[in-house]
Amino acid sequence: xxxxRSAGPIFLVLAVLLVLIAVANPFFLEPAGxxxxxxxxxxxxxxxxxxxxxxxxxEFDLSVGSLVTVQVVVAARLIEGDxxxxxxxxxxxxxxxxxxxxxxxxITTGLRVPSFITTLGMMLVLSGAVFLWTxxxxxxxxxxxxRMFGRKDLGPVPWSVLILLVVGTAAILLMRSDFGKRLIAxxxxxxxxxxxxxxxxxxxxxxxxxxxxxxxxxxxxLGGFAGVSAQVGQGLEFQAITAVVLGGVVLGxxxxxxxxxxxxxxxxEALFTLLNLHxxxxxxxxxxxxxxxxxxxxxxxVRLPLRRAARV
Amino acid sequence: MLLAAGCASDKPAATGATSAASTAASASxxxxxxxxxxxxxxxxxxxxxxxxxxxxxxxxxxxxxxxPWEQAIAPGEKADxxxxxKDGPYHxxxxxxxxxxxxxxxxxxxMQAEVALHKEIAKFTALDAEGKDxxxxxxxxxxxxxxxxxxxxxxxxxxxxxxxxxxxxPKVPVIVFDRGVDTDCPVTFINPIGGYAxxxxxxxxxVEKVPAGGKVLxxxxxxxxxxxxxxxxxxxxxxxxxxxxxxxVEFTDGDAAKTKSIVSDYIQRNxxxxxxxxxxxxxxxxxVEAFEDAGQPVPAIVGEDxxxxxxxxxxxxxxxxxxxxxxxxxxxPVIAALKILKGEEVPKTWKLPQxxxxxxxxxxxxxxxxxxxxxxxxxCEDLPGxxxxxxxx
Numbered sequence: 001x002x003x004x005r006s007a008g009p010i011f012l013v014l015a016v017l018l019v020l021i022a023v024a025n026p027f028f029l030e031p032a033g034x035x036x037x038x039x040x041x042x043x044x045x046x047x048x049x050x051x052x053x054x055x056x057x058x059e060f061d062l063s064v065g066s067l068v069t070v071q072v073v074v075a076a077r078l079i080e081g082d083x084x085x086x087x088x089x090x091x092x093x094x095x096x097x098x099x100x101x102x103x104x105x106x107i108t109t110g111l112r113v114p115s116f117i118t119t120l121g122m123m124l125v126l127s128g129a130v131f132l133w134t135x136x137x138x139x140x141x142x143x144x145x146x147r148m149f150g151r152k153d154l155g156p157v158p159w160s161v162l163i164l165l166v167v168g169t170a171a172i173l174l175m176r177s178d179f180g181k182r183l184i185a186x187x188x189x190x191x192x193x194x195x196x197x198x199x200x201x202x203x204x205x206x207x208x209x210x211x212x213x214x215x216x217x218x219x220x221x222l223g224g225f226a227g228v229s230a231q232v233g234q235g236l237e238f239q240a241i242t243a244v245v246l247g248g249v250v251l252g253x254x255x256x257x258x259x260x261x262x263x264x265x266x267x268x269e270a271l272f273t274l275l276n277l278h279x280x281x282x283x284x285x286x287x288x289x290x291x292x293x294x295x296x297x298x299x300x301x302v303r304l305p306l307r308r309a310a311r312v
Numbered sequence: 313m314l315l316a317a318g319c320a321s322d323k324p325a326a327t328g329a330t331s332a333a334s335t336a337a338s339a340s341x342x343x344x345x346x347x348x349x350x351x352x353x354x355x356x357x358x359x360x361x362x363x364x365x366x367x368x369x370x371x372x373x374x375x376x377x378x379x380p381w382e383q384a385i386a387p388g389e390k391a392d393x394x395x396x397x398k399d400g401p402y403h404x405x406x407x408x409x410x411x412x413x414x415x416x417x418x419x420x421x422x423m424q425a426e427v428a429l430h431k432e433i434a435k436f437t438a439l440d441a442e443g444k445d446x447x448x449x450x451x452x453x454x455x456x457x458x459x460x461x462x463x464x465x466x467x468x469x470x471x472x473x474x475x476x477x478x479x480x481x482p483k484v485p486v487i488v489f490d491r492g493v494d495t496d497c498p499v500t501f502i503n504p505i506g507g508y509a510x511x512x513x514x515x516x517x518x519v520e521k522v523p524a525g526g527k528v529l530x531x532x533x534x535x536x537x538x539x540x541x542x543x544x545x546x547x548x549x550x551x552x553x554x555x556x557x558x559x560x561v562e563f564t565d566g567d568a569a570k571t572k573s574i575v576s577d578y579i580q581r582n583x584x585x586x587x588x589x590x591x592x593x594x595x596x597x598x599x600v601e602a603f604e605d606a607g608q609p610v611p612a613i614v615g616e617d618x619x620x621x622x623x624x625x626x627x628x629x630x631x632x633x634x635x636x637x638x639x640x641x642x643x644x645p646v647i648a649a650l651k652i653l654k655g656e657e658v659p660k661t662w663k664l665p666q667x668x669x670x671x672x673x674x675x676x677x678x679x680x681x682x683x684x685x686x687x688x689x690x691x692c693e694d695l696p697g698x699x700x701x702x703x704x705x
Binding site: 131 | 568571
């Protein structure tokens with residue numbers, strides 16, 4: 001109950017947005033219409049969940065957007081439309097996400113490079129590598145099986161919604177485990193956590209690994225949803241961070257719940273959908289995101305002294 | 313914020329009757345007025361250029377049959393090249409704006425293959441500006457100092473590159489292609505007919521295929537880029553004169569996921585759409601998939617000559633058209649450079665044919681052995697190394 005209260009504002013905003021969408025587009029109230037919205041939001045929600053782990057531990061992950069692009073471009077090049085290659089490539093993509101997260105984490109904690117710099121560097125390295133490899137024009141094609149996860153349904157429910165349920169549940173369980181408590185302790189007060197026996201470095205590395213894996217899953221869903229593109233991940237890192245902040249998670253770490261972070265992603269996606277339904281496009285999305293990020297952080301700072309310890 | 317957003321939206325209401333009526337009213341109005349569906353006319357719109365380009369589509373080009381990259385539409389004034397005549401072997405230089413999209417990738421490969429055809433080109437120096445004006449300005453200065461016999465430029469942006477090209481003209485014969493510059497000092501400027509013809513080809517197709525009052529969604533990549541602005545401004549003129557209801561004009565950033573989301577939203581909001589116009593076909597497949605995923609028939613749609621779209625068109629038996637901005641234009645500057653260095657005449661403004669792909673000619677351009685993002689009008693099939701060099705099998 002207390003968890004719900006602390007994350008209350010974001011659910012209220014989300015509810016208002018959903019009502020506004022339903023007014024503009026009655027089809028939204030039908031199961032198919034609503035599921036289509038959840039399906040479209042799924043990659044961002046998963047990314048936001050991953051980003052939450054890093055942010056609550058007191059760090060940032062700016063590399064997830066370009067990691068998503070890498071996933072899609074690499075998948076297309078390796079699969080070349082061959083169904084048989086789908087599963088090995090999927091495994092490879094998850095391993096790649098894990099590896100990038102591991103490198104981010106080890107550099108940040110081991111070499112004491114601020115994560116802002118580590119992951120910014122990783123973002124540039126990855127987007128540079130994609131550009132070098134493709135020259136801006138991705139080659140190859142994704143297989144039908146690969147695209148199934150982002151595009152097709154299992155019965156009445158889209159695959160991406162099911163995957164989102166699994167990932168969301170896993171994220172909640174992870175935050176309720178000892179690891180989650182250590183993670184929040186690390187983000188809240190690194191020294192206190194270390195003195196009470198938390199292996200701070202190892203905990204943060206794991207947070208980056210979770211974020212890398214989330215980016216891999218999001219990449220698989222996005223590639224499936226829309227096909228091959230060299231721009232697929234552009235700006236996603238900022239959307240994910242905006243979503244997490246919107247969910248009331250405090251930048252700097254230690255406070256906020258993963259459920260609220262995911263709700264933040266839904267809210268952002270709902271906002272984009274609403275803007276789109278009213279024929280307001282493109283450039284305004286960035287402006288809106290900017291306003292949100294500033295307003296949410298300002299609002300968080302104002303209420304900070306009243307906040308209780310973070311909840312899952 | 314949201315309230316303001318709601319008010320700012322001047323899109324026609326969802327009720328079909330009123331918006332159809334407003335479109336019908338605007339159909340009788342002069343071309344220059346704005347209809348509620350298509351918004352203000354672009355400040356890039358020039359009526360004379362629009363008329364000229366639409367006229368060029370019907371003209372028969374001069375030049376060898378089957379080699380559109382050597383043809384010229386209404387060549388008019390010829391550049392005198394006697395003063396550039398010199399003996400080979402030659403050193404050609406090329407300042408490229410970028411190779412950052414599939415269209416430029418295909419073009420760049422085609423140009424390299426054209427260079428390889430000519431033994432008299434002893435050296436070919438190319439610098440890639442990576443989409444940056446400042447880099448291209450220094451690239452051009454560097455190439456001019458390298459003793460090139462001729463300099464080919466594909467400018468990144470028009471206004472910013474003009475002084476750099478003007479500076480190079482007195483030192484070396486300059487050939488500009490693809491996008492233009494604001495000076496006539498280059499020996500020749502080569503490109504296909506242009507954006508107005510491209511935009512009108514797509515819009516006229518929809519006017520023909522979609523019944524009166526039908527709902528059309530227009531998708532654009534970005535605002536403010538001249539070649540794209542002219543495409544849309546031509547389409548706007550055509551739509552304003554028609555009885556179609558343009559229910560939205562949206563920017564996609566060329567992003568497939570965003571395109572798919574936008575189209576899905578419009579399908580949900582309007583119940584269905586009767587046509588989709590695009591200023592470039594790179595995301596056409598995503599738009600088609602939005603209809604497939606919504607369980608709706610794909611309406612009349614405008615794409616481009618990319619293989620993935622042509623494939624989709626063929627498989628789905630779509631009602632479609634593909635205006636093109638042919639990549640074979642990358643062959644022409646090399647041919648022009650050699651003509652100039654041999655003292656042969658070239659057109660001052662060299663306009664290449666700009667065909668559109670229709671359902672009749674679809675089979676000619678569909679090449680299942682080529683990669684999904686290959687552009688069919690590369691004119692590269694007869695070049696050495698085809699298809700492997702272009703990623704084909």
